[in-house]
Amino acid sequence: MPRPEQKMVTFTLDGREVSAIENSMLVDGAKCVDVEIPVFCYDAKLGQPVGACRMCLVEVEGINKLQTACSTPIREGMVVNTESDRVKESQRAVVEFLLINHPLDCPVCDKGGECPLQDITFGWGGGTSRFIEPKRHFQKPLALSPLIAIDRERCILCYRCVRFSQEVSEDYQLILSERGAHSFVSTFDGHPYVAPFSANIVELCPVGALTSQAYRFRARPWDVEGSGSICTLCPAQCNVTLTVRDERVLRVLGRDHDEVDDGWLCDKGRFAYQAMHVGERITEPLLRDGGELRPVSWERALQSAISGLTKAAGRTGAVVGGETTNEEAFLLQRLMREGLDSPDLDSRPGGALALDLHRALADPALSATVVDIEFAHAVLVLDCEPVDDAPILDLRIRKGVRRKGVKLAVASSRPSSLDANATLSLRFAPGAGEALVAALDAALSGTGDVDGLAASAGADVDQVRELAALLSEAGEDVVVLWGERLAHGPRGDHAVRGLLNVASRLKLASADGAGLLEIPSGANGRGLRESGLLSNAGPGLGEPGREGRDTPAIGAALAAGDLTAVYLMHCDPVRDFQDRGLWNRALSKATTVVAHAGYLTEGLIEHATVIFPAEAYAEKEGTFTHPDGRIQRLRPAISHARGVRPEWQVLATICKAAGLEMTFHTVPMVFRALVDAVPFYADLTLDEIGGRGMRWQQTAAAANLPTASDRAPYQLTAPPAALTPNGSLRLGTYRSIWAGSEVAVSPALKFLIPHQQVELSPDDAKRIGVGHGDRVEVTYDGAAVNAQVTLRAAVPTGTVFLAEATDSQPANLLTNGEPRLVEVRPA
Amino acid sequence: MELLYKNIDEPGLNTIAVYESHGGYQSLRKALAMDRADLIQELESSELRGRGGAGFSMGKKASFLPKDKMDKYLVCNADESEPGTFKDRELMQKNPHQLIEGLIIGAHAASANCAFIYIRGEYDYVADILDAAVAEARAAGYLGDNILGTDQSLSLVVHRGAGAYICGEETALLDSLEGKRGNPRLKPPFPANQGLYQGPTLINNVETLSNLSHIVRMGAKAWSELGVKNSSGTKVVSISGNVQRPGNYEIELGIKSRDLIYGLAGGPPDGREVKFWFPGGSSAPILTAEHLDLPYDFDSMAGAGSMLGSGAIIVIDDSVPVVDVALKLATFYRNESCGKCTPCREGTNWTVHMLERIDSGEATPMDLDIMASVQEHITDHCLCVLGDSMAMPISSMIKYFRPEFESHIEAARHRNDLGAPPSPHPVEAVGSAAAGPYTSVA
Amino acid sequence: MTEVRRFTHGSRIPGWDDAVDFSKDPAVVPDAATTPVPEHLRAEIEEYMARYPDFRSASIPALRAAQREHGWCSPLAIEQTACVMGLTPGYLTAVGTFYDMIETQPSGRQAIYVCTNISCSLRGGDAIYSAMLEAAADDSDLNVRHFECLGACDIAPMASVNGEYVGPLEPSDCATIIADVKAGREVLPDKQLRRRPSAHTIAKQES
Ligand SMILES: Cc1cc2nc3c(=O)[nH]c(=O)nc-3n(C[C@H](O)[C@H](O)[C@H](O)COP(=O)(O)O)c2cc1C
Numbered sequence A: 001m002p003r004p005e006q007k008m009v010t011f012t013l014d015g016r017e018v019s020a021i022e023n024s025m026l027v028d029g030a031k032c033v034d035v036e037i038p039v040f041c042y043d044a045k046l047g048q049p050v051g052a053c054r055m056c057l058v059e060v061e062g063i064n065k066l067q068t069a070c071s072t073p074i075r076e077g078m079v080v081n082t083e084s085d086r087v088k089e090s091q092r093a094v095v096e097f098l099l100i101n102h103p104l105d106c107p108v109c110d111k112g113g114e115c116p117l118q119d120i121t122f123g124w125g126g127g128t129s130r131f132i133e134p135k136r137h138f139q140k141p142l143a144l145s146p147l148i149a150i151d152r153e154r155c156i157l158c159y160r161c162v163r164f165s166q167e168v169s170e171d172y173q174l175i176l177s178e179r180g181a182h183s184f185v186s187t188f189d190g191h192p193y194v195a196p197f198s199a200n201i202v203e204l205c206p207v208g209a210l211t212s213q214a215y216r217f218r219a220r221p222w223d224v225e226g227s228g229s230i231c232t233l234c235p236a237q238c239n240v241t242l243t244v245r246d247e248r249v250l251r252v253l254g255r256d257h258d259e260v261d262d263g264w265l266c267d268k269g270r271f272a273y274q275a276m277h278v279g280e281r282i283t284e285p286l287l288r289d290g291g292e293l294r295p296v297s298w299e300r301a302l303q304s305a306i307s308g309l310t311k312a313a314g315r316t317g318a319v320v321g322g323e324t325t326n327e328e329a330f331l332l333q334r335l336m337r338e339g340l341d342s343p344d345l346d347s348r349p350g351g352a353l354a355l356d357l358h359r360a361l362a363d364p365a366l367s368a369t370v371v372d373i374e375f376a377h378a379v380l381v382l383d384c385e386p387v388d389d390a391p392i393l394d395l396r397i398r399k400g401v402r403r404k405g406v407k408l409a410v411a412s413s414r415p416s417s418l419d420a421n422a423t424l425s426l427r428f429a430p431g432a433g434e435a436l437v438a439a440l441d442a443a444l445s446g447t448g449d450v451d452g453l454a455a456s457a458g459a460d461v462d463q464v465r466e467l468a469a470l471l472s473e474a475g476e477d478v479v480v481l482w483g484e485r486l487a488h489g490p491r492g493d494h495a496v497r498g499l500l501n502v503a504s505r506l507k508l509a510s511a512d513g514a515g516l517l518e519i520p521s522g523a524n525g526r527g528l529r530e531s532g533l534l535s536n537a538g539p540g541l542g543e544p545g546r547e548g549r550d551t552p553a554i555g556a557a558l559a560a561g562d563l564t565a566v567y568l569m570h571c572d573p574v575r576d577f578q579d580r581g582l583w584n585r586a587l588s589k590a591t592t593v594v595a596h597a598g599y600l601t602e603g604l605i606e607h608a609t610v611i612f613p614a615e616a617y618a619e620k621e622g623t624f625t626h627p628d629g630r631i632q633r634l635r636p637a638i639s640h641a642r643g644v645r646p647e648w649q650v651l652a653t654i655c656k657a658a659g660l661e662m663t664f665h666t667v668p669m670v671f672r673a674l675v676d677a678v679p680f681y682a683d684l685t686l687d688e689i690g691g692r693g694m695r696w697q698q699t700a701a702a703a704n705l706p707t708a709s710d711r712a713p714y715q716l717t718a719p720p721a722a723l724t725p726n727g728s729l730r731l732g733t734y735r736s737i738w739a740g741s742e743v744a745v746s747p748a749l750k751f752l753i754p755h756q757q758v759e760l761s762p763d764d765a766k767r768i769g770v771g772h773g774d775r776v777e778v779t780y781d782g783a784a785v786n787a788q789v790t791l792r793a794a795v796p797t798g799t800v801f802l803a804e805a806t807d808s809q810p811a812n813l814l815t816n817g818e819p820r821l822v823e824v825r826p827a
Numbered sequence B: 001m002e003l004l005y006k007n008i009d010e011p012g013l014n015t016i017a018v019y020e021s022h023g024g025y026q027s028l029r030k031a032l033a034m035d036r037a038d039l040i041q042e043l044e045s046s047e048l049r050g051r052g053g054a055g056f057s058m059g060k061k062a063s064f065l066p067k068d069k070m071d072k073y074l075v076c077n078a079d080e081s082e083p084g085t086f087k088d089r090e091l092m093q094k095n096p097h098q099l100i101e102g103l104i105i106g107a108h109a110a111s112a113n114c115a116f117i118y119i120r121g122e123y124d125y126v127a128d129i130l131d132a133a134v135a136e137a138r139a140a141g142y143l144g145d146n147i148l149g150t151d152q153s154l155s156l157v158v159h160r161g162a163g164a165y166i167c168g169e170e171t172a173l174l175d176s177l178e179g180k181r182g183n184p185r186l187k188p189p190f191p192a193n194q195g196l197y198q199g200p201t202l203i204n205n206v207e208t209l210s211n212l213s214h215i216v217r218m219g220a221k222a223w224s225e226l227g228v229k230n231s232s233g234t235k236v237v238s239i240s241g242n243v244q245r246p247g248n249y250e251i252e253l254g255i256k257s258r259d260l261i262y263g264l265a266g267g268p269p270d271g272r273e274v275k276f277w278f279p280g281g282s283s284a285p286i287l288t289a290e291h292l293d294l295p296y297d298f299d300s301m302a303g304a305g306s307m308l309g310s311g312a313i314i315v316i317d318d319s320v321p322v323v324d325v326a327l328k329l330a331t332f333y334r335n336e337s338c339g340k341c342t343p344c345r346e347g348t349n350w351t352v353h354m355l356e357r358i359d360s361g362e363a364t365p366m367d368l369d370i371m372a373s374v375q376e377h378i379t380d381h382c383l384c385v386l387g388d389s390m391a392m393p394i395s396s397m398i399k400y401f402r403p404e405f406e407s408h409i410e411a412a413r414h415r416n417d418l419g420a421p422p423s424p425h426p427v428e429a430v431g432s433a434a435a436g437p438y439t440s441v442a
Numbered sequence C: 001m002t003e004v005r006r007f008t009h010g011s012r013i014p015g016w017d018d019a020v021d022f023s024k025d026p027a028v029v030p031d032a033a034t035t036p037v038p039e040h041l042r043a044e045i046e047e048y049m050a051r052y053p054d055f056r057s058a059s060i061p062a063l064r065a066a067q068r069e070h071g072w073c074s075p076l077a078i079e080q081t082a083c084v085m086g087l088t089p090g091y092l093t094a095v096g097t098f099y100d101m102i103e104t105q106p107s108g109r110q111a112i113y114v115c116t117n118i119s120c121s122l123r124g125g126d127a128i129y130s131a132m133l134e135a136a137a138d139d140s141d142l143n144v145r146h147f148e149c150l151g152a153c154d155i156a157p158m159a160s161v162n163g164e165y166v167g168p169l170e171p172s173d174c175a176t177i178i179a180d181v182k183a184g185r186e187v188l189p190d191k192q193l194r195r196r197p198s199a200h201t202i203a204k205q206e207s
C-alpha cells in the first residue's frame, strides 16, 4: 500500500484559521496550534479511536450534538469551538464522573506528578464534586504479573491497556471482564499477563492503575531526570528515555520514534536496565591467576592483555558480538589489522559472506526501512522469528496486517507467532533456507525444478508456488524480512545469491517501498560490518588488504593451534555459537583470551585470561547502525560504575601499546575517523544524527557504496537436500527473546529465564511413546540434551526444536551449525 | 385494519404451506421483478418508519447503502430487550415467514447477499421456530443462490445472542454479531457505510421488515394511507403494566392513546387510575394522565416531549410510588450499561446510589437537583443513547412528580429518625444494591 | 439528638479483589496437542464457525455449546472452546462475562429466570422471584436468577424455565415449576406462552 498522500486543509478553531492535514483527527490538528483538547482513551498509537471516555467533546458547527475530537476527522472549512460554555460544562461533567469512584490517593500514587488524570482534572475539571456516596474500595495493589501491579480503584476504564493487548501486541491476554460499572481489567481465570510487550500498558495507563513492580515507589517525578538514548539489547534499537535518579537508572520509557519503534518497547528492553545495577555485573578487570579469575588493577589487566596479544600478534583472532559500537568496532579492526597485523576478525557468528554479496545487499535501492513493512503490499518473513530476534518489528508487522491490509507470508522452520496473521505460512527443514530460496526463485522465474528444490528444502511444493504467486501478485511493494540465520554456514553465499535472485525477480530494487531488510544476529550487526569488522572487508565494505579467517575458521585455527590468542568483544562463543564443542576446544587451547564482558558466562569463566568490564549501555557513548541503515546515537545517561572504564579507551590504550598512533580524546573524534574511513557515511555528522538518527542511504554519500561486480540473477548451484527423518528427527533451534545475561540477572526478569524444552509434534511423541511434560533425552553422536517435552500441534512431524542459550542443557551441546538428525528417547 | 396480525393465531401459520396459502411469498416475486431503485423508491414513498425505536425512514436508510459492488449485509434486529416490548417475539413465533419474506425483499433493496437475524438468546424457542422456517424457505428456493431465477442471492443465518440489553443498539449488535463484547461503536461511520465486517449494512427491526411484504403487495400509496401523516401504517403495540388485558394489539397509528390503554387493554384495575405511562418502552420519557387524549403516533408523542420508541406502552397506576419506578428503571440501565463510555457507566451508577438514598431516608431535596443535573450531563454526552434512555425518563419523572419525590424524601427521613422500618415497596428494586451482584459490606 | 450516620464502606464487585496466580502460565491460545476437546463439541463449534464470514462470530454460539456440555463456562470449557476456535481463553472470557446467559461462575444446569423488570414487577414479579428462590431452596442444580425484561410482559409476572416461557404466575406456581424441573417434566403446560392466543385475537373475538 503506497503511503497515503497528505493534503493540507484549512479549518477554524476557536476563531482562528488553522491549517492541518486533511482527515487527521481534531485533537491532533489542534495540537499544531497549541490548543490542547483533553483526552483519556485516545492515543494515536492504538489505532482507530474508540470515543469511550468522552473527555474530548467539542462543538462542531452544523452538528447538533457535541462531537468527540479524538474521532472527528478534519475537513476543509470546518468550524470548531473548544471553549464554549457547552464544551466546558461537558468537560467538567466528564471529570466529575471519572473522579466519583477514583480514590484520589495521589499522595501515595506512583503516577502523581506525571498523571494525565491529575493534569486534566486541574485544567478542565470543575474543582468540586457533588458525589457523596461511599466510593468503591478494593484491595490494592494486586499483581497482574510479576512485572505489573494493578490498582483497580484507580482505573478509569479508558481501555487503553486492553486495546494494546488486543489490537497492538495481539496477545489478547488482557481483557475487560463483566459489564458496565462492574467492568474491570483482568485476565483469563487468574493467569498472569505475561507476554513480550506486556509492560507497555504501564506507560499507556493515564492514571496510576497500572504500575511497574520494579519502579513502584522508587522515585517521584521531581526526583528524576530523563535521558534519551537507544536500547542495545537487540537489532531493533528502540529509542528510549532512561529515568535517572542519583546515577542509577530506575526506569526505561519509550521515546517514540515512528521510524524505529513506533512508540513501543519490549519487556526485555523495559526492565533489563536492572542488570546495570546488580552484584553480578563485572565492574573491575579480572585476570586468571592460578586457574581462577581474580579482580586486578587496570594496569595489571591491561598489561597482561597487551603482552598476551602482542606476543601472539599475527596469530590473534577477534570475534565480536552485537553490543559493540561502531567506534569500538572501528578501533578494534585497526588494532587487529594495523596493530597486530592479523586479518582474522569477524562479527558474523555463522561465517563469512562474499564481499560482493555484502555490497549487493547494502545497495540502497534494495534496502527496505522499518516503515516500509507497515505500508507494503506484502511482507515475507523469512527464516527469522521477529518476536525473538527484533521484537519491536513483530508489532510493526502486526500493525501492517491489521490496519493497512498488508499480506503476510511466513517461511520458517519453526512455527511462528505470526502464523495466525499470515495469509500463508510455509515450513521448511531447519537449515534448508538455501534450498527454499532456490525453490522460490525457480517458482518466480518459471524456470528450474521447483518440485525438486522444494523437496530439497523439505517444503511443500504447492506452498512454494502459492508463496511465489502471493509475492508476485500482491503489488510492487514487497518487503522481505530475513534473518542472518539464512546465510549461516559454508553455503551462506549460495543462500544469499538465491535471496538476491528472489529480490530481482520481484523487482524490489525498482519500487520505493520494497526491499530486503535483514535482522542481523547482533544488535549492531550492520554497523559492525560497515565499520570493518569482517574477515573479508575493511571499513565501508572496502577491500580488506588481506583476507582473514571468519568466525568458524578462527575457532578451528585456535583449536588447531594456528592462532594462539583471541579477543572476544561482547560475546561468549561457548554460549552463543552453534559449535560449543569446537569453541571449548579453541578457547582452552588459546594462550590468551581477552574479553570485554558485563557478566560472567560459562565460556568466560572457563577460559578467559583477561576480562575487561563492559560498559552498560546507559554509560556508553557511541553510534549504532540500525538494520535499515539508520545511524543512531547512544548517549550516556549515568556515569560509569566505579571501576568501569570506557571501552573505547581500553581499545585505544591497547592500540597505542601495539604501536598505533592514537590521537582520539573523545568518542566523537573516533566517530569522525570512522566516517572518514567509511565513504558512504561521509555525510553524517553527530549533530545531524541527533536524537532521531539518520539513514545513510538518504545522504548523497550513499553513492560512495562500492558496487558489487556481479549482480542478480545469479546462476545457482544445486543446494544440498534436507536430511530425511528416518526415525531420527531433524533438529531445529531457536533463541528466545529471554535468553541472555541481562534477563538472567535482572531481578524483575529472572522469572522469564528460558529453560530447555523439547518441542515435539504429537505424531512423533506418540511414536516415541512420550507425552507432554515427560522427560526425554535428545542425543547426537554421544552428546545429549535432557529436558521436558512440550507438545505442539504446529510442529511439523519429523522435526524437534531445542532452545539456544538456555540456563542449562542448551541446544549447542548438539549442534555445529550444520543440519543434523537427532535421536529422541524417553529419559 | 390488520396486516401483520392477520390470521395470527391460525394453527400452522408458522409453516410455509399455510403461509403460502394466504398468498405468502407472492410479494417477494413481485419485488424481485422490480428494479432495485424502484423498490427503494417504493419503500421510501410508503413512508415506513423504523419500528425498533428510532423511527427512521426505512426506505431512506436502504438508499444510503453505497451502490458499488461489494459484500453488503442485512441484519434484522430481533434483540427486543426494551422493557415492555414483546411484539417481535409474537410476530416471529407465529408468523416467521412474514419476516423472512420481508427480509428477502429488504435484502433485494439493499442488494445484500448475506443476512442475519440477531435474536436475543432468551428467545431460544422462537429461534427454533425461525430456524425451521428458514430451512423451509431455503428448500422452497426463497433463500440461497439466484432466488427464483433472479440475480439476487441471499444466505440467512439466525444468530442467537446471550443476554445483554445493549445488543439491541445497532452498532453494539454488530460487534456482538462479530463475536465480541456488545459495545456500541462510534458513529460515524454509520452501519450503512461500514457495518458488519466493515461492509455496508442495513439494520432493521423485525416489525419493520415484516411490513415489507404488505407494502409491496398493497403498493406504497395504499399502504401509506393507513395511519396518519408522518406515521403511516399499522403498528403492533405492546401494552403492559397496570392494565387489565396486557398484550400486543395491532392498530393504525394515530388512534387516541386512551382508546389503546382503556379500550384495548382495559385500563388499570378497578378503582385505580393511570398515574403515568411510558409511551415507547422504558426509555421514553413518561407521560401522565393528561396526555391520554393525544393521538398515538410519532409526532404527537414527540410533541409531548416523549417518543413512540418501540411502541411499547407501560402503564403505572396510582398505587405505585414514582420513586420505586425510578429506582427500578435506573437499576436496569445501570446493570445493562456496557460500561464503555464514562457518562453512562458512572452516571447510571450514581443515579442508582442517589435513588437508593432517597428511598432509605438519607437524602435531602438538594439531591433531586443533583440528580436532575446528572441526568443533564448524561444526556447527549454518551457514545450511544443508552445513557439518555435512563436520563430522559428519570428527568421526566422529576419534572412531573417533584413534590412526590420531596415528600418521599421527607417521609423516609422521618422514618429513619424514628428508627422505623422502611416503607413497603409495591415495586421492589430487585437487582439493585441489595440483591444484585453489588453487595454492600458494613 | 440523632446520631449522624456515616458510610463505613464502599460497594464491592466480585473479581475486583483478585490478583493473578503466578503458578499459572500465561493464557495463550491453547495448543491442540495438549487440549483434549470432546469430539461432538468440537464438531458443533466448527459447524458454527463455518456459518459466518468471520469465524469469530461463532463465539457466542460456541460458548453456549460449551456451557451445555459443561454446565457452565468453566475455565476448562473456555479453554476447549478457545482451542477449537484458535482464540485466547481471554478473548472468550471477555465475551462471556459480558452476557447474562453465559455463566462464568459455577452454576446449576437448570436455568430459571424470573423477570423482575418493571412490567412484571408491577404485577408481582418480585414476589414470584422470592417464592422461586424459596422453592428452589439450595439445590445446586437449579440456577434461579432474577432477570431483566424477558420480552413477555403480556404474561407478567413470568419466568423462563430452561427457555420455556410461563406466566402469569402465582407465587404458588413456583413449587410446581421446581417440581416439574426436577422431574424433567414439561413445565406448567397451561401457562406456556407458546400455547397462548394473542391478546389481539382475544380482543377481536370479544368485540
Ligand atoms: C439501548 C438501545 C437498545 C435498543 N434495542 C433495540 C431492540 O431491542 N430492538 C430493535 O429493533 N431496536 C433496538 N434499538 C434501536 C436500534 O438501534 C435501531 O435503531 C433499530 O434496530 C433500527 O431498526 P428500524 O429502523 O427498523 O427501527 C435500540 C437502541 C438503543 C439505543
Ligand code: SF4
Pocket: A154, A155, A156, A157, A158, A159, A160, A161, A162, A185, A204, A205, A206, A207, A209, A210
Ligand atoms: S487500567 Fe489504566 S489503561 Fe487500563 S483501562 Fe484502567 S485507566 Fe485505562
Ligand code: FES
Pocket: A038, A039, A040, A041, A042, A050, A051, A052, A053, A054, A055, A056, A057, A068, A069, A070, A071
Ligand atoms: S479521547 Fe475522545 S472520547 Fe476519549
